[in-house]
Amino acid sequence: MIRIGIGTDLHRLERNSRPLIIGSVHVPSDLGPVSHSDGDCLVHAIIDSLYGCLGLGDIGSHFPDSDQRYRDACSMDLLAQCYSQIKDKGYRLVNLDATVELDAPRLRPYVDSIRAALADALETDPGFISIKAKTTESTSPMTIKAIAACLVEN
Ligand SMILES: [Zn+2]
Numbered sequence: 173m174i175r176i177g178i179g180t181d182l183h184r185l186e187r188n189s190r191p192l193i194i195g196s197v198h199v200p201s202d203l204g205p206v207s208h209s210d211g212d213c214l215v216h217a218i219i220d221s222l223y224g225c226l227g228l229g230d231i232g233s234h235f236p237d238s239d240q241r242y243r244d245a246c247s248m249d250l251l252a253q254c255y256s257q258i259k260d261k262g263y264r265l266v267n268l269d270a271t272v273e274l275d276a277p278r279l280r281p282y283v284d285s286i287r288a289a290l291a292d293a294l295e296t297d298p299g300f301i302s303i304k305a306k307t308t309e310s311t312s313p314m315t316i317k318a319i320a321a322c323l324v325e326n
Contacts, residue, residue, distance in 0.1 A: 177221045181317070194316075219250060271306055
C-alpha cells in the first residue's frame with residue numbers, strides 16, 4: 173500500500189535569535205527562528221508529513237514543546253526517531269517534495285546540501301528529495317514557512 177501525508181510549519185524570525193537552520197544546514201542570516209527546539213522549520217514540516225502518512229498524530233504529540241527534553245533539540249534527531257517509527261510500521265519513504273518560503277537569504281545555493289542531508293536521514297537518494305525555495309514577495313519578511321508532502325509504501 174502507498175500512503176501520503178502533508179505537513180506545514182511556520183516560525184517567527186527575530187534578530188539576534190537562534191542560528192537559522194534549514195534541513196539541518198546552517199544558512200547565515202541576521203534573522204533566526206523563535207523556537208523551543210532548534211527551529212528547523214523544514215524538518216518540522218517533514219516530520220508532520222511522515223506522521224500524517226500513517227495517521228500517527230503530529231510532531232507536537234510525539235515531541236511536546238512543554239517537555240524540557242526537547243528544549244534546543246536537534247530536529248534531525250527528532251526526524252530520525254520519527255522515521256524509525258515509520259520503518260517499525262513496515263513503511264519506507266518513496267519520495268518527498270517540500271517548499272520553503274523565506275524572503276532572505278535566497279535558499280537556492282543551499283538546496284543541494286539540504287537534499288543530501290535529508291536523503292541521508294531518510295535512507296534514500298537525493299533524487300527522491302525535492303526542495304523548492306520561494307519568497308513571500310515581502311508579505312512576511314519575518315516568517316519562515318515550510319510545506320512538505322511525503323509518500324511512503326510498505
Ligand atoms: Zn517548527
